[in-house]
Amino acid sequence: MTHHNDQQPSPMLNPTSSNKRLDMTKNESTSPTRRDHANSQDYYKKGSAEVATESAVTLAKIQHRLRLTKKSERLVLVLVGLPGRGKSFIARKLENFLSWRGSECKVFNVGKYRRQAAAGACAADFFDANNAAASNLRQQAASMALEDLLHWIDDFATTDGETSMRKDRIAIFDATNSTKERRDWVLKECTCNIKRAGKPTGVVFVESICDDKELLHTNLMTKVNNSPDYKGMDPEEAMADLMKRVQKYEDQYETIDDDSLSYIKIFNLSSKVLVNHIYGRMAKSIVPALMAWNIGTRPIFVCRAGQTTSEFDRLHVNSRMARSESLGSNGKAFRNALFGFMKEECLDFMRRRKEVFAPAMNTGTSISGLMNTFTKDAECKGEDWSDGDYVGTDGTTPLPFPCHIMTSTMPRARQTVNWDHYPYQVEMLSNLNPLDKGDFMGMELEEIAQRDPEWYEHLVADPFLTRFPGGECYGDLTSRLESIVVDMEQQVGPVLVVSHVSVIQALVSYFRNSKIEECTGIEIPLNTVLKFTPAKGGGWQETSHRLLPSPCPSEVNLSEVDICSSSGNSESNIYALSPEYRVEKERKSFAAKLSPPIWGDHLKIDPAFAPLRRHNSLDGRNPPKSDRQQSVI
Numbered sequence: 001m002t003h004h005n006d007q008q009p010s011p012m013l014n015p016t017s018s019n020k021r022l023d024m025t026k027n028e029s030t031s032p033t034r035r036d037h038a039n040s041q042d043y044y045k046k047g048s049a050e051v052a053t054e055s056a057v058t059l060a061k062i063q064h065r066l067r068l069t070k071k072s073e074r075l076v077l078v079l080v081g082l083p084g085r086g087k088s089f090i091a092r093k094l095e096n097f098l099s100w101r102g103s104e105c106k107v108f109n110v111g112k113y114r115r116q117a118a119a120g121a122c123a124a125d126f127f128d129a130n131n132a133a134a135s136n137l138r139q140q141a142a143s144m145a146l147e148d149l150l151h152w153i154d155d156f157a158t159t160d161g162e163t164s165m166r167k168d169r170i171a172i173f174d175a176t177n178s179t180k181e182r183r184d185w186v187l188k189e190c191t192c193n194i195k196r197a198g199k200p201t202g203v204v205f206v207e208s209i210c211d212d213k214e215l216l217h218t219n220l221m222t223k224v225n226n227s228p229d230y231k232g233m234d235p236e237e238a239m240a241d242l243m244k245r246v247q248k249y250e251d252q253y254e255t256i257d258d259d260s261l262s263y264i265k266i267f268n269l270s271s272k273v274l275v276n277h278i279y280g281r282m283a284k285s286i287v288p289a290l291m292a293w294n295i296g297t298r299p300i301f302v303c304r305a306g307q308t309t310s311e312f313d314r315l316h317v318n319s320r321m322a323r324s325e326s327l328g329s330n331g332k333a334f335r336n337a338l339f340g341f342m343k344e345e346c347l348d349f350m351r352r353r354k355e356v357f358a359p360a361m362n363t364g365t366s367i368s369g370l371m372n373t374f375t376k377d378a379e380c381k382g383e384d385w386s387d388g389d390y391v392g393t394d395g396t397t398p399l400p401f402p403c404h405i406m407t408s409t410m411p412r413a414r415q416t417v418n419w420d421h422y423p424y425q426v427e428m429l430s431n432l433n434p435l436d437k438g439d440f441m442g443m444e445l446e447e448i449a450q451r452d453p454e455w456y457e458h459l460v461a462d463p464f465l466t467r468f469p470g471g472e473c474y475g476d477l478t479s480r481l482e483s484i485v486v487d488m489e490q491q492v493g494p495v496l497v498v499s500h501v502s503v504i505q506a507l508v509s510y511f512r513n514s515k516i517e518e519c520t521g522i523e524i525p526l527n528t529v530l531k532f533t534p535a536k537g538g539g540w541q542e543t544s545h546r547l548l549p550s551p552c553p554s555e556v557n558l559s560e561v562d563i564c565s566s567s568g569n570s571e572s573n574i575y576a577l578s579p580e581y582r583v584e585k586e587r588k589s590f591a592a593k594l595s596p597p598i599w600g601d602h603l604k605i606d607p608a609f610a611p612l613r614r615h616n617s618l619d620g621r622n623p624p625k626s627d628r629q630q631s632v633i
Helices: 015-028 031-046 056-061 063-068 087-100 110-117 132-154 180-191 213-226 235-250 281-292 329-356 366-370 411-416 445-451 453-461 474-480 482-490 501-512 516-521 579-593
Strands: 074-080 104-109 169-174 201-209 263-267 272-276 300-304 404-407 426-428 495-499 528-534 540-546 561-564 629-632
Touching (some): 087 104, 110 132, 132 169, 404 482, 474 516
Parallel strands (some): 074 169, 074 201
Antiparallel strands (some): 263 272
């Protein structure tokens, strides 16, 4: 008998059903607790399964997000803060970082305009709010700077070529902007619907607040020693004038408290960051960088992975080198030399830090990040270690020096820092892998030109933005390295990065503050460590350290060599007059433009030789003939 809906059979008419009903009732006396527990678990794991619907509340709450997530090619970062709070430091770091990640960025410093308008440096009385003439002059300087800023941000250069792309433009308005009235004026000028019709512009305020006396004193001393306002002045006299100027600004200073604005507040140079209404793509990229930057003096070391091919190996190589190959004899020698170099450099750094920093000093600011938690000195024996010593990943093995190590996932990179008996924690990151060449993996420029001449022409026209079919372009590579740069910047101790040519070219471009589009021409030699040390102004100082002499031809990594012509070849022969020569010369010119290679395992071939023939293999390369002269890139 079938029953529908809520109807139940009578127990008197159906004894079987009655028994079932009794059994069910009996089970229900114990099962509800289990069911309720299961339901509560589902709720806390997944939440409500009810389909979300629009409501007046949700629409009201997302109005700022709707307004601020519109795509905008123009963004103005307005710095806010009293003198000596690190605004110019932040401006320089932002300009470098944003330019490196592919945007056009420029700093407009109102102080420069003010010095031009006032015909030189200005005394502290010039910044008195009651000085009407000076106030008008300061406003005039700010107006000129903002006018130039808006003109620049609207003046997009025309782009030529199919591979070119229109960049975002980010302008940084570097001034105190210490009053609500001044900030409202800047916001209105940048976003006025009438003046700025058809030119949508986002505005984000970045306020630097410093209430740490020791850090503030350091910042003020830096300003006294480097600002054009105090050039040639006695340091004590300059400091007195600066303190008087700061007092003038403090009398009228108003911190940002309007939560309808988009703003980022940085306390004591990134010890704390407060973010409000930051939804835009570009603005969100800025926040991790602001949190990472610190005033520590830690060194960053960058080098290529060790070589994989030895003399013995070359005699037996009949196909392309696999990406999974291990270090050869020369690579192992570099690994050992790298260990000795890093030990000396890192211990020297920790000694100097220990001399200038007392571990008992804890300011609660970014300076505390400089605390020497690695107390081992070079002369310490194993039994002299204290609780603060640096230990390996096993939690017990003492390590000879502290270092944050990052490598690619290529075995040769990991093995370059595989130092026996020392369990260093190594971050193997796919972000540090070489440029992905997609369908052209393992092929050389000569072969690519023959296989796809049309694509090759695009590569010649724009080697930075031309994407390999099924792979990456250098612009893509830079995007995936953004998190690596932030990770390196946020460290307070020594850092070592072991990667490959294309990756290191992009990273070196960041540290040198050079045009990222030109990174394909940066030379990254083998067996060499590049050391980058922070400068006070926010930049980096670079030194190069060759750990091993140039390898002989038999020890050259076949994946990263330059095939050179012999000295007997001359362009004055008949070959130089042929059409083939002109084509080869054009290719040679292109190779020079991209020299060293445009990707880590790329072979550059001199036009005096025919393209190398490949055996059936998915990766790596064939060895060159023994009669060809070789040299390291």
